Amino acid sequence: MQPQKSMMPARVEFDLSLTRTLVPLKDMSEAHLLELLSNSDSEIICAGQTIFARGSYDAHHIYLLHGNVRLVDENNGATLVKGRSSLLPIAHHQPRLVTAIAESDCSVLRVDSERLDKLLAWSQVADYLQLNISRQRDLDEDIDWMMTVLKSNLFFKVPPINVEEIFSLLTPQVVYAGDVVIRQGELGDRCYFIKEGQAEVWRHNESGRQLLAGVGVGRCFGEDALVNEAPRNASVVMKTDGVLMTLNKQDFFRLLKEPQVASVSLESYAEKIATGAVAVDVRSEEEYSELHLNSAVNIPLNLLGIKSRMLDKNRTYIFYCNTGRRSRAAAxxxxxxxxxxxxxxxxxNLFSQTRWQPLLDSSSNFLLRDGVAQKGT
Structure with missing residues (x-):
C-alpha cells in the first residue's frame, strides 16, 4: 500500500467552537488560542492524498476535524481513524511512525507544535497567577487590569516561567488629563499599561492632527520602543486623570531570559522514585490517560493553583510534560x-525513545492522597 503523491491543500475557515474541543487546545484561554490560530492552517485534504509520511518530521500537531484517515505502519498494516473519534492530534510522534492517507475528503488543522507549546504554557501559567491574585484581598481592585495585561501579545515571547515577574517590574506613574505621555517623533525606551483612566492616540500629518484611537484600562501603548529604535509614530495624550504602569526596555529584556530550574535526569529518575519522590504529570487529563510515567499522578498545569494544596512540602516532586516547558514552569x-x-x-526523549518505554504506562491511573501517589481503582 503506497502513499499517494501529496498535493497543495485548500485552506478553509476555522470552526472555533470545534477547535475549542481539541486537546490540549481546549485548556488555553481564548486570547492565547486566537493568537495560536492566527498562524495555523485549516485545510481540505482530498481522498488519496498523503497527510504525512512515515519517518518524516514536520513539527506540527495535526488534528482530524472531519472525514476518515488511514494510518499505514512499517509492516503495511492499516488502521482507520474516523473524524471526531479522538480529540488528540493524529498519531502524534516525531519522526512519524506511520503514513497518514486521506481515506475520504477530510479537513485537518495544522498547528505549529513549538508555538502551541509556548502559548499553552503561557496561558496556563496565567491561569495559575490569576488564581493567586484572586486570593489576595488587597488586589481585588487590580484583577481586571492585571489579567488584561497578561493577555497582551507583547508578552507572548516571554518564557512562561517568567510570568510572575512581569508585575514586579512594572512601575506606577500618576498622570493627569492633558498630559502627553508619548510624543510623536521622539525615541522611546519604555511602554505603558493603563491601570486607571483613559488616553487618546493622535497622529500629526500634512493634513493636521488626527485621532487614531482611544485607549482604556489594561491596554498597552508604546510597545514598539521595546523591540526597535524607531521614533514614536504617534502621540498619546491622557483624556482623564489616571495611573499608568511603565515597563522599560532593560526590564523587558530581562523577562526574555529564562531562569534555571532544578532538574532530575531520566537516568536518575527511577532511583528518585524508589526513594520516595512523586512524579507529577502536568499535561491534560486526556494526554495523561493516553500514556504517562508509571506511578505518576496527574495535575494539569492550569489546575496547579487549586491542587497544589494536596502536595506535601516535606516530600520531593518531579514534574514532567511532553516538552519540558510546562513542567519547568510548574517546578x-x-x-x-x-x-x-x-x-x-x-x-x-521520554516519549520518543524506545529505551524509556519500560517507564511508561497507558492502563493504570494514579491519584494523589496525603501527598503521595496511590493507584486508582
Whole structure:
C-alpha cells in the first residue's frame, strides 16, 4: 500500500467552537488560542492524498476535524481513524511512525507544535497567577487590569516561567488629563499599561492632527520602543486623570531570559522514585490517560493553583510534560511556594525513545492522597 503523491491543500475557515474541543487546545484561554490560530492552517485534504509520511518530521500537531484517515505502519498494516473519534492530534510522534492517507475528503488543522507549546504554557501559567491574585484581598481592585495585561501579545515571547515577574517590574506613574505621555517623533525606551483612566492616540500629518484611537484600562501603548529604535509614530495624550504602569526596555529584556530550574535526569529518575519522590504529570487529563510515567499522578498545569494544596512540602516532586516547558514552569512556581520541586530533563526523549518505554504506562491511573501517589481503582 503506497502513499499517494501529496498535493497543495485548500485552506478553509476555522470552526472555533470545534477547535475549542481539541486537546490540549481546549485548556488555553481564548486570547492565547486566537493568537495560536492566527498562524495555523485549516485545510481540505482530498481522498488519496498523503497527510504525512512515515519517518518524516514536520513539527506540527495535526488534528482530524472531519472525514476518515488511514494510518499505514512499517509492516503495511492499516488502521482507520474516523473524524471526531479522538480529540488528540493524529498519531502524534516525531519522526512519524506511520503514513497518514486521506481515506475520504477530510479537513485537518495544522498547528505549529513549538508555538502551541509556548502559548499553552503561557496561558496556563496565567491561569495559575490569576488564581493567586484572586486570593489576595488587597488586589481585588487590580484583577481586571492585571489579567488584561497578561493577555497582551507583547508578552507572548516571554518564557512562561517568567510570568510572575512581569508585575514586579512594572512601575506606577500618576498622570493627569492633558498630559502627553508619548510624543510623536521622539525615541522611546519604555511602554505603558493603563491601570486607571483613559488616553487618546493622535497622529500629526500634512493634513493636521488626527485621532487614531482611544485607549482604556489594561491596554498597552508604546510597545514598539521595546523591540526597535524607531521614533514614536504617534502621540498619546491622557483624556482623564489616571495611573499608568511603565515597563522599560532593560526590564523587558530581562523577562526574555529564562531562569534555571532544578532538574532530575531520566537516568536518575527511577532511583528518585524508589526513594520516595512523586512524579507529577502536568499535561491534560486526556494526554495523561493516553500514556504517562508509571506511578505518576496527574495535575494539569492550569489546575496547579487549586491542587497544589494536596502536595506535601516535606516530600520531593518531579514534574514532567511532553516538552519540558510546562513542567519547568510548574517546578519553578512551586519552588517559589516552598515545595521541593524538580523538573524532569529530556521530556521529549521520554516519549520518543524506545529505551524509556519500560517507564511508561497507558492502563493504570494514579491519584494523589496525603501527598503521595496511590493507584486508582
Amino acid at each position: 519553578h512556581l512551586l519552588t517559589q511556594q516552598g515545595y521541593q520541586a524538580f523538573a524532569l530533563d529530556d521530556c521529549v
